[in-house]
Amino acid sequence: SKRIILVGKAGMGKTYFSEEFLRNWVEGRTHRYKCIIYLTFRELNSIEYEISIKELLEAKCESLSSVLTLKNPDDLLIILDGLDEFKYNLNCDLQSSRSDVDSSFPVHDLVSKLITKNLLPNVDVMVTAPWTFLNKLDQYFTCMVVIQGFDDQQMKQYFDYLCKHKLQSESICGSIKKNNISHLASVPLYSFMLHQIMKNGSTLSQSSVKNINTCSRLLIQFLKSCLGYSLKEGKSIFEKLTTVMMAKPAIKQNPEDFIRRLGKLSYNSLLSGQLTVNAEALKKYGLSEKILNKYFSSFFYKKHSNGSSFEYCHATIKEMFAAFYCARVVRDDELKECLDAWVRGIIPPSIKSNLLFHVTTHHRFQLKHFTRLFMGFLSAADSSRLFSDAGRSSSLQSDTATLKDTTRDVLVRWFQRWLQNDLRAEDCLNLLHYIFELQDPDLTKRVSKYIKWINMCTKPLSAIDVQALRFSLKESKLEELDLRFCELGDKGVEQLRDILVNCKIVQLWSNKLSEKSGEILSEILQTPECAIEVLSIGNNNLGPVGVQYLWKALESNQTLRTLCVCGNDIQSKGTETLVQSLEENSTLEEI
Incomplete structure (x- = not known):
């Protein structure tokens, strides 16, 4: 039996995936399970008394508890959707004996027992949750499924599906590309909202798109669009x-x-x-x-x-x-x-x-x-202006920072105190998202001097995450940036080049990098203001061509002391120009 955790960021489609999986089973398109039971944590929140798993299933459907007596328990899958919406604390760390289907527990203990296999150990259980829950629960799951955002092709297919006319789909995709908001459209929920904004009669003009580069600004534009749609003849x-x-x-x-x-x-x-x-x-x-x-x-x-x-x-x-x-x-x-x-x-x-x-x-x-x-x-514009003239297509927010000086001072001090702690990857990412959402240049500059180490190791970064790093760290001079196992790809490295150039230690292990990243990193290393002293890019796929770009950079770079490129399928061809490049370098100590 398996304990499966399905993870993804807000709006990625975890619930849709779960419901579609259930629908396929109902329609006979999947034969892996004889029965799939779908429960939401919203439903479980309403249970304020002790209950057994048998009673829980009977409450869902009177005859459903009979599946607990299946000859082969692994023919049953229980889906628990939306752990982040559960109002109770889990007790997974508590040691307890196996429990039977008739034993009653508080609902949070019942869920904990299902996850830890102290209840229905031979039944498959899938839990959906955001990434924030993974560190606390990963030891209890045998399988992890990650829902990633749309790539450009998938985004186009999604808008083709939503739009009645191909020209409308092409118009939306064109605006997204032109205004560099593909990081938002990569999230299915936000793509839907962009479509609704267009459908409600708003246009993604240059002025409005300029103000929807963050999640909060897109949501305000969506809110305004939906409310403004009901306006007739200019009436508020x-x-x-x-x-x-x-x-x-x-x-x-x-x-x-x-x-x-x-x-x-x-x-x-x-x-x-x-x-x-x-x-x-x-x-x-x-x-x-x-x-x-x-x-x-x-x-x-x-x-x-x-x-x-x-x-x-x-x-x-x-x-x-x-x-x-x-x-x-x-x-x-x-x-x-x-x-x-x-x-x-x-x-x-x-x-x-x-x-x-x-x-x-x-x-x-x-x-x-x-x-x-x-x-x-x-950081939105003055509240008295937020919903004035809601029917017009102008943005709800001004183009400039609108934080009061006193509010900005409080936030800077709060960030400073928080940064004095040893932040986990999730905390680092949240901090950078906060700065990104604020979109306040003065605050960003003031907080930057307190940011010295960023550790995102093993934290897959979405397109929005990369944009948050790009904005929030643009003023920082980092001692170390650890992005190992972050699923960056060549596109992520390209977007972060202005951040990487100012870091002393850069860790890029296992990021699915190709020879294109080798070319990008070579350009960074040859930049006069480059501060990189240690560059670790092992376990990627730079290949012979990719590393030759790096060798070329060694001829002019004067800061790099350590370079790690192991596990990149270099082959003998990749070392042909290495000696010549090393002869031109006087700072490299280890390769």
């Missing part, structure tokens, strides 16, 4: 909302009031682990089912067609509204406290901010994407 959506909601039309409403209310609801739902919103909850926050149906249908769908229960279309939508709300209400004197709690799990004994009343140490594992969006919304 918030005038319409006020007409629907207010018993006394004379009472003036802040244009952002309804978004704030939905944001507050979303933030509390995020902390509680719920994706579902009912009519009672809407009323509590001054909203209504009618408002959601009429103006926010792009962000919710009804869980039951005859009911009044709504579900966010995607967890990212909930995070978007929650982050927008928090960015609008947080004060400078609360900012450090909130970031410490959300990012590092440090809860102060005496809490100042109302935002932290229900935050626990465990929430830091669930709020990674939320905090990135929060940073982006924190």
Whole structure:
């Protein structure tokens, strides 16, 4: 039996993959399993009593528990989708004996036992989760499946599928390429949003695209586009909302009031682990089912067609509204406290901010994407302008940094303190994403002097991750940049060339690099300002031609002391010009 973990970043399609796998089984297109059971952690969040696996399956379907008596247990697959949405802590480290199908446990213990094989050890179990959970759980899984983003060809195929007309697909792909936002479009969810922006009548003009280079800015453009779509004859959506909601039309409403209310609801739902919103909850926050149906249908769908229960279309939508709300209400004197709690799990004994009343140490594992969006919304243009004239195609954000000086100072001090710790790869990546989402040149420059070591070893980097590194480290002079086993490829090396040139130690082992990277690295080494002293690029595929580019660079480079190129299929042809190049070099000590 296997314990499989399916990992991918937010919006990569983990749920879609799981549901499609289930659909193929239902339609008889896969014969590996006689039965596949699909459970979401959102469903499990609603269980607040002890339950057995038998009772859990019977609750899903009355006759489903009979599969537990299959003659061959490995004919059964249980899919647990969305671990990042689970509101309970797992107890996988607890030592316990095997349990039977009739034994009842708290739901978090039941899930823990399934993962560790203390329950149903002979049944296959697949869990979907973001990368952040891998370090804590990898020892319990025998197989890992990674969902990568779209490459350029897959992106084109996806837009061909979404668009009714080929010309529309070509227009979107052309705008993406022209404006260098393929890193965003590589994420299926964001590609869908770009399509919706076009579908709703907005144009990806030069001015608007300039402001959607980060996740938060794309989401704001998507939010604006969906809301603006309901505008007719230039009438503000918030005038319409006020007409629907207010018993006394004379009472003036802040244009952002309804978004704030939905944001507050979303933030509390995020902390509680719920994706579902009912009519009672809407009323509590001054909203209504009618408002959601009429103006926010792009962000919710009804869980039951005859009911009044709504579900966010995607967890990212909930995070978007929650982050927008928090960015609008947080004060400078609360900012450090909130970031410490959300990012590092440090809860102060005496809490100042109302935002932290229900935050626990465990929430830091669930709020990674939320905090990135929060940073982006924190640096958005003045809130009074965000939704003014929502029907126009202009961007929601200004082209320049809009952080208040006091807010910027708080953030710089917070980054400085965090960087004094020995950061894990996941923490390093999050830190760089925060700087990237903020898009504040002054903050980037001030924080850069505190960044000396970046360790991303064994952390596969997506196209968006590479862009985050490229922006956030452009002012840094690094002692060491460790990018071993990061799936960079030649494209990643090309995009990071301005970062690599300023590093003393560069580790690029096992990154699927070809002779093209050899040429790029050669150009970097020949740059007069090159600071590289140690370059390690073993276990790639530079080949004879790729290493000859490096030998050529040795003739003029005056900084490199150590060069490691083992495991690159150099062959005898690759060493033909090595001696000649070494004779021209006076600094290399080891090769």
